[in-house]
Amino acid sequence: MNHEVEQYGFTVISRAIEADEQRGLLAALGPVSGGGRRGLLGLPVVSELARSPRLLNLVHPHLPSEPWPVRAIYFDKSFDTNWLVPWHQ
Numbered sequence: 001m002n003h004e005v006e007q008y009g010f011t012v013i014s015r016a017i018e019a020d021e022q023r024g025l026l027a028a029l030g031p032v033s034g035g036g037r038r039g040l041l042g043l044p045v046v047s048e049l050a051r052s053p054r055l056l057n058l059v060h061p062h063l064p065s066e067p068w069p070v071r072a073i074y075f076d077k078s079f080d081t082n083w084l085v086p087w088h089q
Helices: 002-008 019-029 044-050 053-062
Strands: none
Touching: 019 044
8 A cells, every 4th residue: 555655646445444334424415416515524423423533544554643634525526427537636
């Protein structure tokens, strides 16, 4: 993983979130219209997962200090539902 992050600036981590966690997150979101939903750190289930040592330990080796989640967004992008998010593109 270190090599990919250093070379490309990102990596893909398979199964970072287990299937039961995915189902719980989708249930907590409820119906989503449009391209997604912002401000999800306000949901306890999202906040707890984002601040979990398991996920924070994935990014910690690549940062100069302790990681802290600052934004959680759910994307459901398709040709029919899309929205501009230039800060990460």
